[in-house]
Amino acid sequence: MHGDLLIIGAGATGVSVFVNAVRTARHRSIRIVDPRDVGRGIAFGEYHPDLLTNSSCEANSLVPDEPYDFVDYLCDRGLSRAPHDVVERRLLGEYVAHRFEEYSVLAAARGVRVERIRARARSIGKRTGGYRVALSDGTEVRASDVVVAAGLEKPRIPELMRAHQDDPTFLASPFPADRLARRVPPGSRVLVLGSRQSAVDAALLLCGDGSRVTMASPSGQLPAVRTATPLLPASVTASQGIASLDSADPRLVRKLTRIMVESVRQCDARPLREQMTGATDPVQRLRAETALAESGACAWQDVAVGVSAELAAWIPTLPPPARAKVLKAFHTVGRRYATALILPNARKLLGHIDRGALRLARDYPVRVRRRGPVWSVEWPDGDVSTVDRVVSACGYEPPVLWHDTTDDSIHLEHAPRHALPVDRLGADLRIRTSAQAPPENIWVVGAATHVRVLFFATLLYIAAHQAKDVALQLGASTARDLQELAELSH
Structure with a gap:
């Protein structure tokens, strides 16, 4: 055994790092730092029954080598799935906590000391032979290796609400759900800003409690609708075709589009136009896509996970001009389909729309102001409406790491003003403080890898594979060790 491992974050990603490290690494101690209970991050820390996982059970294993690990856990609990x-999110949070306890016992049996530290990690400084991690309780922890698996925490506040952040009738996020229920009385008129997953969750929770909701976003687009996220590998067409594309080819975007279409056709021979809708009105589009999903005409979902993994690996290798071209071409479509709605939630939304509890606004407010006890909402057409509460559901800011060049320290919060954001990660996911600097023994997994893999970083399937790859590196003292461990893991 060698060294002491510190994992920052005890959510699903952090525990995936822990589990994979216990399986493959050789540390004498593993500490995991997080002020919250294990598995109880924003993603899976909710108990409300209306909040479901947005991906299938088979895409939510913490252990890539055992893709049905979550399914097996549910079966062991008598919950046959x-x-x-898809299941209630609380079940995934409970699975994460259970696997942490289980692998803690396994680690102890192997002579590895495991410690949970309830604090926030603030900075990572260098010391002889390793690092010292400053914690929010004023203490420091030493480690030879550090893995940053920090999740999403800071809500994204839209510009028109930034002056109102301290108003008690404005909520910066719909989570936690019990806070939303406390601060929004049943029967309230509510403006929800956003139209993606967080906004859908907010609408389901609020409408379910009897509120009347208006949902508005700059795009006015809801995610697409799917029934599942099957854990199928990317087709041969996609996996071989994407990797072989020439980044300098002026037809790069067109060829990538063709590869993705052909990948779908391998799952369903029906033309793709018969699996999509041309409706532009958000409600009509939701109805049409729900009907397509119910009829099984959404084969694009069968390749979504595999193609997302291929793109997450391929896009970072592109030169900046080609990368920008691909992202511009696929930004809207990619987000709509990679983070699509599950069918049960689409049906619930339509139910709330049909009974008049939910309205999808065609436009985005130009101004929102307090008028005594209520909010005045001004729309582009000059119309003015009144609501009792405003909820921002625009998602979360991706976590940013900061590099202090004066002492080479890395900051997770309260960074010095002169610190620079860590804006690059290598394929090994190790931090390099400059292009010329050697890699640190600091790895990044999950949401904070957005600087490399973009929005794919929030997908647990992607994060678990990152965790496995990092664990292999942690367990290898030589390149030969790494190769041997990789072979054993397969």
């Missing part, structure tokens, strides 16, 4: 099913 098919691999394609």
